[in-house]
Amino acid sequence: MAPWLIGTAVLTIGPMLWSLYLSFTDYHLIRGGDFVGLANYTAIFDDPMFARAVKVTLLYVVLAVPIKLVASLAVAMLLAQNRRGMGFYRAAFYMPSLIAMSVGIAIVWKALFSQNGPQDKFMSMFGWDGGGFIGNPSVSIVMLVLLSVWTFGAPMVIFLAGLMQVPQELYEAADVDGASKWEKFKNITIPMLSPVIFFNVLMETVHAFQLFGPAYIIGGDSGAPAWSTLFYTVRIYTLAFTDFRMGYASAWAWVLVLAVGIVTLIMFRAAGQLVYYAGEDNK
Template identity: 65%
Template sequence: MTPETITPAKVAAPRPSHQKRRARAAETRAGYGFLTPWLIGFFLLTVGPMAASLYLSFTDYDLFGAPEFIGLENYRNLFDDPRFRQSVVVTVTYVVIGTPIKLAASLAVAMLLNAKRKGLGFYRSAFYAPSLIAASVSVAIVWKAMFIDDGIVDQVLSLFGIHLGGWVGNPDMTMPMFVLLAVWAFGAPMVIFLAGLKQVPQELYEAAEVDGAGKVRKFLSITLPMLSPVIFFNLLMETIGAFQIFGSAFIISGGTGGPAGSTLFYTLYLYIRGFTDFKMGYASAMAWLLVVVVGIITVIFFRTSRSWVHYAGESK
């Protein structure tokens, strides 16, 4: 065979030396060594409890005696429980109403903060700060004090001739109160929207302005399509988070879900069944049903996103 007939495919790749193989093996062992604490925590604190709760969902377990296997009885009892159905209605109402309003508010503020003005750093920090403490017990206590009878909100509204007698004890006003609390903590999605707005090419707005497009047309034809991946991310994360509301509902309602079950959110009822009624098997079934429902909603979001989420450089 002449040198001219030798092709790259016929040239054997050089085999790594014994020292290189030993070095790679040492790096692999070091990598797994650094991962070991996380792996231990993942299996002991995440996978282990999840597997235990899955088993308990098929048992009658009161936290004190041994679990008694009862099959699908807990899951069948869920749909015969009127309080369970009420908790589903309350939670879905909160998700459907609160999430869009929160995202709309966060996008509106993000657009205001995207303009070049003095003191933007201060305003961004001020608007983001509530999201850092929104889930704390202290905020829930303050929120409850603001909306009780003769609270500061009731006093301000009375100046305009509106007398609601407090929102906390009014079943018709508890949901607006929780929605306001959610909207007040719009800092996290606002920051993500602001980052997305920074990535929109200004040339698109300049071209649209030359064509005579107004602010509304530029928002609908440029801003929203370019922000669709960010909107999708925020919508998905905020929806999942809304299904998990617990702390504020527990504090404001006193852990009872009142008045008249208007604050009986799903996770709060799960807590009541597990740690008040000592029906941990029933509570575990509720938890896994929530996991399945959230998983289904996530799949639906991803499937439907193909028709309205547009990525830069994506070919049709």
């Protein structure tokens, strides 16, 4: 058996199967536990924190994914031009994606936009008394979205590679026909780029559902302020490593796995109708 297969079995498949087993128990890190069947799963839907965590997570996905991808596509189209110095700008726009979602940057982000931080002191000169953007329940989720959008470098590079593969003859033919920039974008760029768009939407959606580090740094295990940053993954962590309820936390985790799997399946089914593959007969 190849070493990577052993690593996958030991470090991925094994823990997943163990967590699946734990989800059917009331296992506690200190006192152990017994088999309880589906009790954990039924308890989830009676847990008031479940609705809060789902609401916050879905709101983040709905906001962060489209904004991030629109920004990355717009910048990619600008950087796809054959002009001097584009290599520098491409590297400059990509660099934040290497560090922006790290714990260190999340700590800096929290320091900048929390109460009595630089942003709060600057805004106070204009009469602002909001206690910092991160301390405001109505704005805290937006700050996490902005932190995510800052990392558009990765999907931007993928969009850029896709744009480079679009045949220029199509644009030249459209110019001959007198097509406007919008018509060329709608009828050439989007269809030819649709496989890349689908890939980026899929990957960013899955990543958004799994957001943990920045949310935990900014809101803690309670999802402060007022549960506005109580992401689903943060709730799983709290149940497992604060309350030590590993069985219940595992059930929460498997509900997330199932939900992301369903969303992924729906997206693949939709892709069959919406994604254009050159050289294939798309029905």
